[in-house]
Amino acid sequence: MDNVANLMHGFSIALTAYHVGLMMAGVMLGILVGVLPGLGAPNGVSLLLPLTFTMDPVSAIILLTSMYWGALFGGSTTSILFNIPGEPSSVATTFDGYPMAKNGRAAHALTLAFLSAATGALFGVLVITLLSGWVAKFALKFSSPEFFAVYLLTFASFIGMGHSSPFKTVVSMMLGFAFAAIGMDTISGSLRLTFDMIELVKGISFLVAVIGLFGLGELLLTMEEGLRFDGIRARISPREVFQTVRELPRYWLTLLRSGLIGCWMGITPGGPTAASFMSYGIAKRFARRKDGYGKGEPAGVVAPETADHAAGTSAILPMLALGIPGSATAAVMMGGLMIWGMTPGPMLFIERPDFVWGLIASMYLGNVVAVVLVLATVPLFAAILRIPFSIIGPVIVVVCFIGAYTVDGSVFDMGLVLAFGLAGYVFKKLDYPIAPLVLAMVLGDKAEDAFRQSMIMSKGTLGIFWSNPLVGTIMTLALLLLLWPLASALVQRLGGAGSASSSVQAG
Numbered sequence: 001m002d003n004v005a006n007l008m009h010g011f012s013i014a015l016t017a018y019h020v021g022l023m024m025a026g027v028m029l030g031i032l033v034g035v036l037p038g039l040g041a042p043n044g045v046s047l048l049l050p051l052t053f054t055m056d057p058v059s060a061i062i063l064l065t066s067m068y069w070g071a072l073f074g075g076s077t078t079s080i081l082f083n084i085p086g087e088p089s090s091v092a093t094t095f096d097g098y099p100m101a102k103n104g105r106a107a108h109a110l111t112l113a114f115l116s117a118a119t120g121a122l123f124g125v126l127v128i129t130l131l132s133g134w135v136a137k138f139a140l141k142f143s144s145p146e147f148f149a150v151y152l153l154t155f156a157s158f159i160g161m162g163h164s165s166p167f168k169t170v171v172s173m174m175l176g177f178a179f180a181a182i183g184m185d186t187i188s189g190s191l192r193l194t195f196d197m198i199e200l201v202k203g204i205s206f207l208v209a210v211i212g213l214f215g216l217g218e219l220l221l222t223m224e225e226g227l228r229f230d231g232i233r234a235r236i237s238p239r240e241v242f243q244t245v246r247e248l249p250r251y252w253l254t255l256l257r258s259g260l261i262g263c264w265m266g267i268t269p270g271g272p273t274a275a276s277f278m279s280y281g282i283a284k285r286f287a288r289r290k291d292g293y294g295k296g297e298p299a300g301v302v303a304p305e306t307a308d309h310a311a312g313t314s315a316i317l318p319m320l321a322l323g324i325p326g327s328a329t330a331a332v333m334m335g336g337l338m339i340w341g342m343t344p345g346p347m348l349f350i351e352r353p354d355f356v357w358g359l360i361a362s363m364y365l366g367n368v369v370a371v372v373l374v375l376a377t378v379p380l381f382a383a384i385l386r387i388p389f390s391i392i393g394p395v396i397v398v399v400c401f402i403g404a405y406t407v408d409g410s411v412f413d414m415g416l417v418l419a420f421g422l423a424g425y426v427f428k429k430l431d432y433p434i435a436p437l438v439l440a441m442v443l444g445d446k447a448e449d450a451f452r453q454s455m456i457m458s459k460g461t462l463g464i465f466w467s468n469p470l471v472g473t474i475m476t477l478a479l480l481l482l483l484w485p486l487a488s489a490l491v492q493r494l495g496g497a498g499s500a501s502s503s504v505q506a507g
Contacts, residue, residue, distance in 0.1 A: 014362040
């Protein structure tokens with residue numbers, strides 16, 4: 001009941017003309033970010049973040065999350081009309097969304113995608129509403145050893161449960177730790193890895209890194225691909241929306257299954273991209289008409305869109321309650337909270353309930369606003385995509401450099417954003433994941449501080465990480481996830497050797 005009362009208080013904060021206006025502005029900006037190639041939710045949020053420094057934190061987070069919802073919807077639009085995923089998590093939508101559009105059912109595919117996305121987002125917000133208070137109370141039992149164990153569990157989850165190569169994930173994460181270590185040591189006060197450069201004393205801003213990695217890196221890749229926008233025109237009528245609303249309950253099992261998959265992958269570090277692919281694969285596996293998938297099957301649009309938005313929404317929960325972001329965008333938002341002077345974690349629910357519950361209430365409203373606006377503006381944003389990339393590309397570059405400069409007003413940061421842009425391009429070309437690097441940059445200092453404080457408490461004994469059932473369980477689970485790829489590879493190798501010797505004996 002406490003959560004219901006808190007949510008009602010949150011609605012009284014979110015339901016003001018100013019905040020509803022911010023939601024509409026954020027969603028429109030987000031749709032634009034999601035539609036344009038070379039941008040995306042993490043980069044869009046990081047570019048907008050410097051503009052929120054003078055805003056009230058509640059208003060700022062409402063603006064950023066609304067942009068996030070809009071970017072997710074914008075990615076679906078380009079996937080269906082142009083066969084170009086505006087977001088990595090929208091790739092699976094192209095498998096059946098674009099064939100539906102080519103078959104003359106573009107409006108049906110778009111409406112189905114947007115309504116499925118709204119359903120998935122509702123799953124995610126309900127999970128946050130029901131579990132946030134419990135997670136926060138549970139996390140109040142944490143001290144330095146428990147926090148380090150949770151941080152290690154987060155890093156290990158990316159290695160053991162991520163969809164990228166474990167080796168590449170570790171390399172990306174180690175680079176993130178190295179970048180996080182640059183500057184002044186928060187415990188001893190000594191300088192590290194500054195190479196006598198005064199500009200590096202303050203460290204490397206994760207915002208500058210994100211703008212380069214996600215913005216310029218993606219743009220360089222887009223230029224190399226010589227992207228052309230030859231899309232299908234679509235206009236959504238109220239009649240089409242009504243018919244799709246009547247049709248949607250037919251896919252109730254797909255909606256439920258995909259929503260649960262999305263929420264799980266959002267709370268754990270799987271993320272929206274992995275959730276959408278997993279949901280599509282499972283939907284195809286259990287479908288009665290498997291042959292229809294890839295040729296314009298409506299369930300092939302419902303499954304990834306529901307999971308994508310459920311994961312994107314529920315990723316906010318571990319960021320708020322534990323200070324652990326479940327996605328790259330959540331990591332950027334968490335950086336924003338720190339800049340605004342707030343510390344994500346259980347104390348945030350006690351010290352700033354207006355912020356937490358105002359945000360949760362705005363997530364209900366923001367997704368409704370996003371659905372209405374995206375349905376109304378499909379023709380507008382589809383027309384924007386027909387502007388030549390030779391015009392759009394330079395505009396994106398200028399926006400990225402302006403965003404980097406506004407973080408600290410430093411020309412040195414503009415050089416850094418270019419360096420990170422080149423690094424992002426190389427990462428994409430070599431298929432190295434960027435999210436673990438961003439996560440390590442955001443959490444690296446916090447994990448190091450928690451570890452060193454634990455060592456001070458125990459006088460250098462690692463046994464403190466198994467000193468009680470809570471920290472021992474988390475630590476053991478983290479180590480199991482960390483070693484899981486090695487164990488899997490060993491089992492496969494032994495299995496292959498066993499089958500080979502059997503075949504030799506049979507011969």
